[in-house]
Amino acid sequence: MNLPTPRHCFALAGIAGFTLVSACSTVKTVERAEPVGQRQMVNDKRVITDASLNRGVRIVGVNEVPGEFLKIQVELLNTTGSLKSFNYRFEWFDANGVQLNSPTSVYVSRSIEGKESTFISATAPTPSAKDFRLKLIESTR
Amino acid sequence: MKSPTSPRALLALGSASLLLAGCASPQATYVDPGGPRTITTVGRINIQDYANAADTMVGSLIDGVINAGKLEAPGGQPAMLAISRIANNTGQHIDTDMLVKKIRVALNKTGKVVTTTTIGLGGQAEDPLAQGIKQQSEFLQDKKNTRLPDYSLSGKIIEQRERAGDVRQSSFVFQLSLTSKAGVAVWEDEKTITKQGTKPTVGF
Numbered sequence: 001m002n003l004p005t006p007r008h009c010f011a012l013a014g015i016a017g018f019t020l021v022s023a024c025s026t027v028k029t030v031e032r033a034e035p036v037g038q039r040q041m042v043n044d045k046r047v048i049t050d051a052s053l054n055r056g057v058r059i060v061g062v063n064e065v066p067g068e069f070l071k072i073q074v075e076l077l078n079t080t081g082s083l084k085s086f087n088y089r090f091e092w093f094d095a096n097g098v099q100l101n102s103p104t105s106v107y108v109s110r111s112i113e114g115k116e117s118t119f120i121s122a123t124a125p126t127p128s129a130k131d132f133r134l135k136l137i138e139s140t141r
Numbered sequence: 142m143k144s145p146t147s148p149r150a151l152l153a154l155g156s157a158s159l160l161l162a163g164c165a166s167p168q169a170t171y172v173d174p175g176g177p178r179t180i181t182t183v184g185r186i187n188i189q190d191y192a193n194a195a196d197t198m199v200g201s202l203i204d205g206v207i208n209a210g211k212l213e214a215p216g217g218q219p220a221m222l223a224i225s226r227i228a229n230n231t232g233q234h235i236d237t238d239m240l241v242k243k244i245r246v247a248l249n250k251t252g253k254v255v256t257t258t259t260i261g262l263g264g265q266a267e268d269p270l271a272q273g274i275k276q277q278s279e280f281l282q283d284k285k286n287t288r289l290p291d292y293s294l295s296g297k298i299i300e301q302r303e304r305a306g307d308v309r310q311s312s313f314v315f316q317l318s319l320t321s322k323a324g325v326a327v328w329e330d331e332k333t334i335t336k337q338g339t340k341p342t343v344g345f
Contacts, residue, residue: 067208068207069207069208069251071204071208103242103243103246103247104192104195104243104244106189106193107175107189108193123199123204123208125250126250127252
């Protein structure tokens with residue numbers, strides 16, 4: 001059996017390095033330094049049970065849009081250098097804290113590239129929805 | 142004579158109990174249809190895809206029409222919606238009510254929109270009995286009081302497939318339009334769901 005020569009080792013290291021670099025492609029962004037639109041931020045309470053997901057998909061902020069139907073937008077940031085997949089679902093509650101069911105309530109799958117910031121939003125299903133809860137879970141695949 | 146509690150006998154007993162326990166394991170389990178553990182297949186529209194598309198469409202309708210105060214209905218009543226053609230341009234047989242019914246239920250729950258079940262495409266009522274009752278009622282009363290739908294909902298579901306080596310990709314495009322009595326599409330939106338894989342997998 002032939003042992004790998006130093007040239008082989010160098011070539012293999014090069015391929016491995018290239019693969020690593022291509023797998024860690026991250027998102028660069030540019031935006032207006034002073035945005036025109038001002039977000040109405042919401043003080044939030046977080047319950048983190050999955051540290052791995054929290055490292056990969058971090059909640060930057062939550063803002064709401066005034067209107068008859070409450071609209072919530074959440075900014076997420078992938079703090080890692082690689083693609084992260086996750087599922088999310090919004091739940092809605094009325095003024096008495098009772099959950100409002102909707103036939104369209106479902107976990108939605110999303111992916112976020114390395115160092116990318118993204119927004120997820122949802123509109124309340126009825127005008128009686130006054131509170132919300134966002135659930136995030138790491139993709140099972 | 143060997144004792145029945147010899148190590149070999151115990152091993153056999155243990156194996157048999159494991160085998161029995163294995164046979165007794167459940168073959169089917171209930172899963173939350175809106176949860177993350179539903180089956181996902183590349184080539185088909187799965188149940189979570191309909192709910193996802195419907196959720197996007199309802200949210201868009203609320204944002205663009207209802208919350209924007211653009212919904213028009215006589216006398217402050219909920220707007221009346223009629224369901225028009227939802228064309229299936231995919232390669233699979235699908236019941237478009239998997240999408241449309243979810244949207245109807247969600248819109249109904251807003252308290253701003255109701256759907257007629259007596260006026261349908263080509264005169265075909267969703268509820269023939271209700272249509273008969275309505276016609277008799279109109280015959281006995283003044284027909285001028287008959288209320289016509291304020292809006293109609295139409296759309297199309299399109300499928301696009303791609304393949305590169307072992308990787309298969311399917312995109313399902315859900316397109317919907319809300320048309321007013323004046324014949325103007327006052328709201329339109331599109332939701333694309335793209336799935337990629339090499340074989341059916343569990344979860345998203």
